[in-house]
Structures are given as structure tokens and as C-alpha cells.
Amino acid sequence: MRSMLPALMVLLLSGCQINPYTFQPNWTSPSWFDAGKEDAMNGLPVKDNQLLADNFNDPHVDRSEYLRGYADGQKRVCEEGFLHAWGLAGKSFPASCDATANAAKLHESWQKGMDESMSASRLN
Incomplete structure (x- = not known):
């Protein structure tokens, strides 16, 4: 029983060790x-x-x-090719592109990708 006591103490004390690799929070703005x-x-x-x-x-x-x-x-x-890819991925049209000058054209490109995505999923 006496030989188990030091082993138990070492085990308990090692559980209270602080991890030296924990990161300090960054409080900058x-x-x-x-x-x-x-x-x-x-x-x-x-x-x-x-x-x-x-x-x-x-x-x-x-x-x-x-x-x-x-x-x-x-x-x-808000580029046609990028939004076409978003449509292919099934993502919704980004609200960040609603206020751009070419929003209608971007929406068409996105819709084309969305339509291609839907037709491809029906074939599989």
C-alpha cells in the first residue's frame, strides 16, 4: 500500500499541470x-x-x-464566374452583390449555375 501512495500522488499532481502551449487571448481591437x-x-x-x-x-x-x-x-x-460557381455549388445569391451596378447580370450568371446544378442532380 505504501508503494502505491507515491505513484498516486505523482498521478494527481501531474493532472494539475498547466499546458505551456496555451495561447494568451489577444485583446486588441x-x-x-x-x-x-x-x-x-x-x-x-x-x-x-x-x-x-x-x-x-x-x-x-x-x-x-x-x-x-x-x-x-x-x-x-461579385464577379460572373465566381457567382456561377456559387450557383453550381447550390449556394444562395450573396446579399453583398445586390447593391452592385451589374447586379442583374450577376444574378443571371448565378441562376445559370444554379439551373445547371439542379439539372445535374436530377441526372444522378
């Missing part, structure tokens, strides 16, 4: 440019300041940086 870009690339509509402040737990929203990032994300997503 968010990158509003990246937040806007990510929203646009995920097909989300522009968020208002209150929603952004709530989502990122930061009341100091840099609206101009958010909108600049959103416009950059729109440039990447």
Missing part, C-alpha cells in the same frame, strides 16, 4: 477592414454600427474602414 471584407465575401449585407459593436464587443467602430473592406470583398465575390 478588431480589424474593421477585415471584418467588412469577410462580411462581403460571405455574402452578408452591410451591418450597422450597433450590430458590429455587439458582435466584436467594441463600441468604437471604424465605419470607413469597415466599408472600405466591404468594397474590397465585393470586388472579389
